[in-house]
Amino acid sequence: MNQPVGVFDSGVGGLTVLRELVAALPRERFLYLGDTARVPYGTKSRETVTRYSIEIANYLITVHDIKMLVVACNTASSLALPVLRKIYKIPVVGMVDPCVRRAASLPNRGSIGVIGTAGTIRSGAYEQALRAAIPAARVRCLPCPLLVSLAEEGWVENPVARAVAEEYLAPFREDPVDALILGCTHYPVLKAVIREVLGGGTVLIDSGEEAARVVDILLSEGGMKSGGGENGASFLVTDDPERFARVGEPFFGGKMGAVGKAVL
Numbered sequence: 001m002n003q004p005v006g007v008f009d010s011g012v013g014g015l016t017v018l019r020e021l022v023a024a025l026p027r028e029r030f031l032y033l034g035d036t037a038r039v040p041y042g043t044k045s046r047e048t049v050t051r052y053s054i055e056i057a058n059y060l061i062t063v064h065d066i067k068m069l070v071v072a073c074n075t076a077s078s079l080a081l082p083v084l085r086k087i088y089k090i091p092v093v094g095m096v097d098p099c100v101r102r103a104a105s106l107p108n109r110g111s112i113g114v115i116g117t118a119g120t121i122r123s124g125a126y127e128q129a130l131r132a133a134i135p136a137a138r139v140r141c142l143p144c145p146l147l148v149s150l151a152e153e154g155w156v157e158n159p160v161a162r163a164v165a166e167e168y169l170a171p172f173r174e175d176p177v178d179a180l181i182l183g184c185t186h187y188p189v190l191k192a193v194i195r196e197v198l199g200g201g202t203v204l205i206d207s208g209e210e211a212a213r214v215v216d217i218l219l220s221e222g223g224m225k226s227g228g229g230e231n232g233a234s235f236l237v238t239d240d241p242e243r244f245a246r247v248g249e250p251f252f253g254g255k256m257g258a259v260g261k262a263v264l
Contacts (some may be wrong), residue, residue: 001224002021004029004234005215006066008056011039012244013185014072015251017095017208021070022233024212027221030145030233031064032072033262034248037239041075042117042145042184049119053080055264057088067224068093070215072262074116074183074207078125091218098210099181100129106203108178109134113202114141115168116183117148140177143186144168151186153248157193165190165197172198179203189251236262 005025007018011034018032034054035041041049060066068091071077071084077094084092094176103112112134114126121143130139146164155161166173172180180202182188182246188206195204219225233256237244241259 001067002029002226003067004031004064005068005070005219006031006033006057006060006064007070007072008033008035008053008060008076009073009185010035010041010052010075012248013148014208014250015248015256016185016188017072018233019251019253020206020212020243021206021215024211024216027228027231028219029226029231031060031066032233032235033060034235034237034244036237036244040117040148041073042119042148042174044075044119046079046123049076050080050083052076053084054087057084057092059264060260061088061090066090068215068218069138070210070211071095072185072208074185075119075123076124078120091222093211093214093218095183095185095207095211096125096129098214099183099205099207100126100133102210103130103137103179103212105182106179109137111138111140111175111177113172113177113180114139114183115144115180115187116141118143118145120183126181140171141183142168142171147190148184148186151189151251154250156190156250161190161193164198164247165193169194169197172202177202178258179205181205182207186251235259238262238264
């Protein structure tokens with residue numbers, strides 16, 4: 001099946017997920033859509049995020065005939081995923097379940113932390129899923145909204161980034177967790193400073209890495225893997241392709257090529 005895998009996010013953060021998908025599945029085609037006209041999702045209501053997510057899914061399915069949808073946005077995964085899975089027949093992969101699966105597989109999982117946007121943390125999606133998967137675990141969730149701005153500014157390994165990370169992560173330094181879920185797709189570009197602040201005793205769980213494993217499994221089990229031919233990634237946004245390309249390259253980890261405009 002040489003149809004593309006659709007990947008969407010509110011902006012550039014989901015490119016960290018796409019990077020992992022391309023690395024894990026080099027024979028597949030990926031179509032990324034960044035909803036840059038309506039970013040950020042993290043401060044919006046469940047109803048609004050769900051409406052945006054349905055509009056994007058409809059577009060990717062009807063216009064581009066995708067075979068799978070990856071919701072590379074923790075806020076949309078937390079708020080809209082159940083509705084998307086009810087509406088569409090194609091597989092829909094979010095960010096929450098793969099991370100929870102990874103946490104549940106760890107030998108040391110007595111204390112799990114989650115950091116994310118205000119919307120993701122407020123939704124309770126990670127906390128509920130973790131409590132269901134690891135009932136004995138102590139779960140602590142913290143919103144860290146300024147990390148998104150730092151990532152987009154490219155301030156990822158300077159004193160400002162470290163100071164902000166130290167402030168946000170102070171509860172996890174004072175009372176360490178066995179694992180910390182990076183519950184926002186912007187956060188992997190700040191992984192080095194997060195690791196520096198927390199030390200080596202905490203396992204960092206990256207939603208992009210975990211989602212790529214799940215996508216690989218689902219494509220194989222569903223007989224949907226590409227037979228070869230055209231592969232790699234293409235990019236669409238709902239506003240300002242030039243800024244998206246400029247800001248997005250550090251998230252994707254390299255040149256992205258042309259960025260097109262999507263009209264939803």
